Amino acid sequence: MRNLKRKSILSIILVVFVSTVLAQTTPKISYFKLQDVRLSESPFKHAEDLNMKYLLTLDADKLLAPFFREAGLQPKSASYTNWENSGLDGHIGGHYLSGLAYMYASTGNPEILKRLNYMINELEKCQNANGNGYIGGVPGSKALWEDIANGKIDTGNFNLNGQWVPLYNIHKAFNGLRDAYLLAGNNTAKNMLVQYGDWAINTFAHLTDEQLQYMLRSEHGGLNEVFADISAITGDEKYLNLAQRFSHQYILNPLLNKEDKLTGLHANTQIPKVIGYKRISELDGNTAWNDAAVFFWENVTQKRTVSIGGNSVSEHFHPVDDYSRMLSHIEGPETCNTYNMLHLTKLLYRTSLESRFLDFYERGLYNHILSTQNPNTGGLVYFTPMRPGHYRVYSQPHTSFWCCVGSGIENHSKYGEMIYAHSGNDLYVNLFIPSELNWKEKNIKITQTTKFPEEEQTQITVHPRKTTRFTLKLRFPEWASNQNPEVHLNGKPIPVFVTDGFIGINRKWKKNDKVTLKLPMKVTVEQIPDKSNYYSFLY
Numbered sequence: 001m002r003n004l005k006r007k008s009i010l011s012i013i014l015v016v017f018v019s020t021v022l023a024q025t026t027p028k029i030s031y032f033k034l035q036d037v038r039l040s041e042s043p044f045k046h047a048e049d050l051n052m053k054y055l056l057t058l059d060a061d062k063l064l065a066p067f068f069r070e071a072g073l074q075p076k077s078a079s080y081t082n083w084e085n086s087g088l089d090g091h092i093g094g095h096y097l098s099g100l101a102y103m104y105a106s107t108g109n110p111e112i113l114k115r116l117n118y119m120i121n122e123l124e125k126c127q128n129a130n131g132n133g134y135i136g137g138v139p140g141s142k143a144l145w146e147d148i149a150n151g152k153i154d155t156g157n158f159n160l161n162g163q164w165v166p167l168y169n170i171h172k173a174f175n176g177l178r179d180a181y182l183l184a185g186n187n188t189a190k191n192m193l194v195q196y197g198d199w200a201i202n203t204f205a206h207l208t209d210e211q212l213q214y215m216l217r218s219e220h221g222g223l224n225e226v227f228a229d230i231s232a233i234t235g236d237e238k239y240l241n242l243a244q245r246f247s248h249q250y251i252l253n254p255l256l257n258k259e260d261k262l263t264g265l266h267a268n269t270q271i272p273k274v275i276g277y278k279r280i281s282e283l284d285g286n287t288a289w290n291d292a293a294v295f296f297w298e299n300v301t302q303k304r305t306v307s308i309g310g311n312s313v314s315e316h317f318h319p320v321d322d323y324s325r326m327l328s329h330i331e332g333p334e335t336c337n338t339y340n341m342l343h344l345t346k347l348l349y350r351t352s353l354e355s356r357f358l359d360f361y362e363r364g365l366y367n368h369i370l371s372t373q374n375p376n377t378g379g380l381v382y383f384t385p386m387r388p389g390h391y392r393v394y395s396q397p398h399t400s401f402w403c404c405v406g407s408g409i410e411n412h413s414k415y416g417e418m419i420y421a422h423s424g425n426d427l428y429v430n431l432f433i434p435s436e437l438n439w440k441e442k443n444i445k446i447t448q449t450t451k452f453p454e455e456e457q458t459q460i461t462v463h464p465r466k467t468t469r470f471t472l473k474l475r476f477p478e479w480a481s482n483q484n485p486e487v488h489l490n491g492k493p494i495p496v497f498v499t500d501g502f503i504g505i506n507r508k509w510k511k512n513d514k515v516t517l518k519l520p521m522k523v524t525v526e527q528i529p530d531k532s533n534y535y536s537f538l539y
């Protein structure tokens with residue numbers, strides 16, 4: 001009897017353990033494809049339109065030039081200047097593929113698709129000419145990767161064998177191919193991506209783990225994430241093994257032990273590594289790596305982030321108890337960091353459904369990302385100084401090719417990615433951005449009308465093909481959470497309550513049903529995280 005009881009307790013514990021493991025690493029919701037979401041008139045739509053113009057004014061042949069040169073082919077044009085011909089050659093070409101893929105998915109614009117297909121076809125020529133799967137603009141690529149493959153490795157934070165962050169550079173091309181396939185359906189890009197993955201396996205195959213970890217001291221973007229993505233795309237574990245090998249233990253191990261060793265480190269070198277730990281945990285079920293990513297996110301957002309949702313001074317994490325440099329230095333939060341923090345947040349929300357992730361996402365999106373584009377020229381921001389009375393510098397669209405220009409042309413192409421999500425019969429409204437959603441699976445269209453944050457409400461209109469029961473889950477933000485939620489259905493108030501950050505309305509929805517959610521705003525103050533005497537006013 002006793003034994004039996006113990007057994008049943010054990011099996012209950014096991015069931016709980018297994019379901020907790022699954023709960024942390026498998027998605028609880030699905031995001032809609034960007035193709036299913038269209039923005040309506042708003043500052044976000046303006047940013048998208050302007051970024052589309054910018055993408056089309058960029059010269060594809062100039063961006064391709066470094067890839068041609070390294071493949072031993074004659075470039076059709078000279079390279080762009082700035083970071084594009086001084087060592088980081090080709091990094092923008094990779095971001096450009098991603099920016100075009102996001103923009104095509106977000107708008108369906110045929111010119112954008114034509115440009116993307118042109119880029120892929122030209123890069124395929126480079127891959128064929130290289131003959132080993134490689135595609136890259138890193139100066140002296142052939143000799144560099146041969147040396148690395150033979151174990152001749154000399155690493156610094158921002159260089160590898162004397163070249164400027166080549167692993168970071170090739171990560172952009174990997175991402176671009178992945179996005180061209182996943183977002184725009186380009187099958188050539190998929191084949192190229194897989195061959196490129198094989199090149200990586202072959203190139204690093206003979207390095208010991210010690211040699212590889214030494215090499216990973218050099219900034220390498222989120223190579224572990226994209227290798228995990230190749231594994232998910234192909235179903236082949238060998239790419240997941242590569243992703244695990246490419247996970248930098250120096251950063252991972254303290255996070256596994258819940259230790260904060262981030263002060264002084266280059267911020268945007270670390271964030272993509274953590275995205276990779278999280279992505280790998282989704283594929284191999286390793287909850288410890290998931291928890292390491294959550295610990296990192298909590299540390300950065302709670303202790304290292306200012307009110308706009310950005311972090312770092314002069315690209316580095318400063319001491320958590322001393323924000324003086326943040327307030328005096330001309331180089332405040334970097335755009336790439338928030339781009340990557342929002343990506344990490346998107347992954348963490350998908351497997352947890354915790355509304356705190358959306359609260360951060362909203363803050364960073366509205367207050368940092370949206371503001372990093374010059375609304376007239378489309379130029380992009382590197383640093384957003386917190387220094388009182390300071391100004392910001394926007395890129396010159398055809399002569400500035402910084403990292404934040406690369407992440408910038410992606411940022412303003414994908415505003416539809418987090419507005420909605422779904423799970424079974426639940427439809428989540430995460431963000432208050434005017435838009436139209438086509439929930440194809442249910443034959444339902446949704447229109448969101450709002451001038452938020454210029455007005456304190458949003459309105460959802462439901463257009464089902466036929467009367468359909470589902471639960472509409474409206475996010476009730478943390479900043480409104482001390483007020484009573486107020487919802488009108490077809491003009492009449494209905495009783496609602498907030499559960500886990502959402503207001504759920506379950507009913508049989510019919511054509512033109514309208515739900516209005518009030519979003520009462522007020523002015524609050526927020527102290528800077530080091531508790532010195534600086535406050536932000538929030539509205």
Ligand SMILES: [Zn+2]
Binds near residue numbers: 335402403404407
């Ligand atoms: Zn940057």
